[in-house]
Amino acid sequence: MIIRTETPNDYVQVHNVNYVAFGNREDEARLVERIRESRYFVPQLSIVAEKSEEIVGHLLMSKAVIVEGNNQHEVIVLAPIAVKPDHQKQGIGKQLIFEGLKRCKEYxxxxxxxxxxxxxxxxFGFKPARQYGLDLKKFQVPDEVFMVCELKEDELSNIKGELKYPEAFFA
Ligand SMILES: CC(C)(COP(=O)(O)OP(=O)(O)OC[C@H]1O[C@@H](n2cnc3c(N)ncnc32)[C@H](O)[C@@H]1OP(=O)(O)O)[C@@H](O)C(=O)NCCC(=O)NCCS
Structure with a gap:
């Protein structure tokens, strides 16, 4: 298994991974394409899992902002993650997330x-986010599914406010 940065040569296979992982629907595959075309895309945070020259998993992390009054903090949002159904429950998702979090720290x-x-x-260290004074308004979701992972001690102590997902998420 190779975990590596996605390249343009992978785009067709990555589309397919997202399509089949999400039950043969295009929404997430298209989301990936919109994020790639946006200024929130970080190429090194689009990561694939490759097995015998086949892309079997993909993780995309991209930039977003937390807004509180006039203050803005750049953060990363994780979405989507997809592993082909016949390769799930073998730890591929886990490897992709660990690699993604490691790279976030590096950058x-x-x-x-x-x-x-x-x-x-x-x-992986994710905890419910609202308890840290973080909020999400455009997506109405229960507290336990809106999560945050702090990769440096006390990083969240000065970051409060509303997470704004970029336009790409709302097309
Ligand atoms: C969510 C998703 C990416 C996880 O990928 P994955 O490769 O199956 O994830 P993992 O193998 O790391 O972990 C899945 C489970 O399988 C278990 N598992 C890992 N290796 C295993 C093995 N060798 N044998 C059996 N089970 C195993 C893990 O323990 C884990 O279960 P747990 O969380 O209860 O402990 C994948 O299920 C998927 O693509 N789902 C559809 C798309 C989706 O919903 N994405 C998330 C929303 S963006």
Missing amino acids: KYYVVLLIGHPSYYPK
């Missing part, structure tokens, strides 16, 4: 947020 992005399954993400 000094210390706050990662997501909307996701509350039983899957806590093992």
Whole structure:
């Protein structure tokens, strides 16, 4: 298994990974394409899992902002993550997330947020975000699915406010 940065040669396969992982629907595959074309895209945070020259998993992390009054903090949002159904439950998702979080630290992005399954993400350090004074208005989701991972101690102590997902998420 190779975990590596996505390249343009992977785009067709990455589309397919997202399409099949999300039950043969295009929404997430298209989301990936819109984010790639936006200024919030960080190429090194689009990561693929490759097995015998086949892309079997993909993780996209991209930039977003937390806004409080006139203050803005750049953060990372994790979405989407997809592993082909016949390759799930083999730890590929886990490897992609660990690699993504490691890279975030390297690039000094210390706050990662997501909307996701509350039983899957806590093992990577994600915790319910609203308890840190973080909010999400455009997506109405229960407290436990809006999560944050702090990659540097106390990083969240000065970051409060509303997470604004970029336009790409609302097309
Ligand atoms: C969510 C998703 C990316 C996870 O990918 P994955 O590669 O299956 O994830 P992992 O293998 O790391 O972990 C999945 C589970 O399988 C278990 N598992 C890992 N390796 C295993 C193995 N060798 N044998 C059996 N089970 C295993 C893990 O323990 C984990 O279960 P747990 O969380 O209860 O502990 C994948 O299920 C997916 O693509 N789903 C559809 C798309 C989606 O919903 N994406 C998330 C929203 S953006």
